[in-house]
């Protein structure tokens with residue numbers, strides 16, 4: 226290292242909370258040196274959804290392979306690393322345990338600090354690869370397992386201000402996808418169909434009148450299913466693109482409305498959109514339109530290729546946690562129902 | 569050769585450090601509520617007590633199954649990651665064979681058993697010949713009644729493991745004309761020292777492809793296979 230040359234800080238990160246095994250090497254919290262993702266989606270397609278025991282079994286097949294590829298692609302050695310970060314929750318317990326066990330071994334074997342990362346903080350920090358996060362900020366997190374609004378007063382601080390009372394938005398997409406006979410996972414397909422159709426069914430928008438930041442999608446899901454079943458009974462053929470568009474518009478309206486409410490109540494510099502469903506074009510368009518109403522707030526959308534689960538985002542969030550002195554010891558366990566604190 | 573042996577395949581957690589066939593240190597606990605929490609601190613502690621560094625371990629030996637799926641995954645993930653990240657050897661040994669290993673009976677078939685619930689067991693059968701364990705009935709997931717049928721060819725039987733006592737009545741009734749013994753006390757539980765000894769004698773395996781021997785498909789997979797006879801050759805997991 227030459228005089229005045231800054232040492233680069235490298236985080237090795239593990240993610241295995243659901244059906245992707247991923248290992249990444251991240252430099253200074255914002256540069257991806259490698260981000261190896263092994264997805265099991267083909268396997269779970271056989272069953273129409275993620276089977277936890279099958280997911281756990283695939284993780285153990287993949288974990289050292291992903292580690293090997295991540296280190297090789299990043300062209301680094303263990304001596305170059307500053308810390309090892311790992312998702313310890315929320316997620317499927319058996320799946321999380323594989324990543325946690327592997328990360329603990331690497332940290333211990335190479336004398337590196339172990340940084341526990343909340344998967345949802347990881348999703349938020351996927352946006353860090355687009356640009357810097359400015360505080361205070363609000364994040365709208367939308368995925369297969371979660372739908373929540375998170376307030377970040379400052380770096381490494383996460384507080385929930387609202388969340389779904391029932392289904393996550395992504396879950397609702399998968400369920401109506403099944404009703405339409407679409408292959409799992411159906412989110413992308415419905416998004417594309419929605420763009421070919423129009424909002425003609427006027428499905429309900431839940432909890433719009435309530436004075437909170439919570440969401441609900443089960444009423445919408447039921448209305449959708451009833452509409453389809455009723456049409457089947459009377460032998461009426463419905464336009465599936467219009468069905469998709471109507472469903473999606475209802476989801477987007479609720480998400481955008483509650484986000485708008487949050488932006489009015491909290492003074493923030495940025496709105497961050499992240500999570501698996503953040504790749505949804507309808508939602509991205511809806512938030513673009515919303516942010517146009519606010520001159521002082523910047524909309525920061527997680528890059529499309531980092532919206533799904535990956536270890537790069539865990540490395541970015543882990544870097545911030547590490548800088549703030551967080552670490553875990555070798556007794557770190559998976560916490561399947563890990564949650565941020567409520568405000 | 570320095571060996572670290574790890575068995576987390578059931579409720580018992582057992583680890584041992586060996587220098588060739590000699591025991592350096594071992595710890596076995598039946599109070600580990602959660603192997604995920606206790607395994608790594610126990611390994612670190614044991615090494616510290618004997619003033620060894622993890623980098624001095626040449627071979628990681630792990631009980632590869634059958635057993636509790638979660639327990640197996642914690643042990644196997646830990647062992648395979650150690651072997652990979654430190655460029656050392658990895659060996660997997662049957663969790664049932666580990667139970668059979670300390671039983672010193674000749675001309676007797678040794679049957680380690682784990683309860684697999686609903687009258688099913690994980691079991692295998694072993695014979696001690698020339699001081700080696702020979703597997704005579706492969707480890708499998710099997711209804712207890714079927715196992716006992718298979719054992720009717722043998723005259724002297726030695727059942728091993730804490731779970732074997734649960735089935736003692738049934739075994740004695742079905743195999744009433746045989747000479748039957750059951751393990752007692754410390755022989756009821758796996759001891760990683762024996763795991764290490766067995767691991768010393770085996771060839772190292774390919775680290776990346778090493779997975780637990782669950783000996784049982786998941787329910788989702790077996791149901792899917794019933795409906796989809798044609799074999800699925802495509803890879804189910806893809807790098808993206």
Ligand SMILES: [Zn+2]
Nearest residue numbers: 368501533534
């Ligand atoms: Zn996720």
